Amino acid sequence: MGQANGRRAKFFAEHPMCIFCGGAAPAETEEHCPPRSLFKDRAWPEGFVFPACVACNAGSSDADLVAAFLAQLRHNSDVVSSRSEGIMRQLHRQHPGLIGRMLIRSPIEARARARRLGIEPRPGETHLDLGLVKVTAEMEHAVSVLASKLTKAVFYVHTGRIFPAVGSINLHWFTNAELLDPAHRQSVAATAGLATLRPPVTRGGKDLRDQFDYSYGVDTKEELLLLHVGFGDTFGFVSLAGCVPGQLDEMSERIDARLLKETGAIPRSPFKRLTADLGQGGTAQSASSSNSVEESHAHWEFPTSEAHTRPPI
């Protein structure tokens, strides 16, 4: 038996069950979460390898590709690198119309979107040069799959327990462009004080937090996890995971009741409930394009302008 086989055997002896579907299925594969393709030179952070059953590991490969495409948008100068070319070729094969649907070709639409975000082109440039793009249903789905898995992975790393199948996860994800909106920033900042632990993310002593950064908090019973994640300066998410059925619903009802008492209004929550079968079972959910998706995450931005900095998370 070679060294690699010995290492694998030890890994599965220490981590016998899949951590992504509640701990009932035996682990047969090692899954990198976040996927290696999200990192420059596929240099993934140490410790971010998890035991997964075949269905969970294979179930997210399509979503992983779209997420990798999003993550590489941040390295604007890298867009022509061989890694990006590979991702782009595969993206064209698996999602032929995706890039076409992202692009904004009308100057009027580009101007309207820029105005809504409160940004202006630099002298000599047009609104089209701002690089605003639309978020499509595929992206929505890909980030939901990634966030669901990463939330369970972080829960496993920091509590030593597998997130139960009866638990639920609420997700609020955002693009760099959405963070230009003060209301959006506020809603992210509102929970930042509860996610105060920020572990190192490294490979061979090299800090990788410019590509993947996270902070988290858990309650004393270790039933609730709040997670803040940023992927470079392109996209990020806040997730709230509760192990006990109904726990998150009760929490949001309590919060709504308090806000109603204090301010007389309930703001629309940016959090969405993730479905339990997300990214599992081999086939990705069909990601049909819908207007409501575009409205909820209407803007993306290629990070071409130095005016738009890293998400404050």
Ligand SMILES: [Zn+2]
């Ligand atoms: Zn599984």
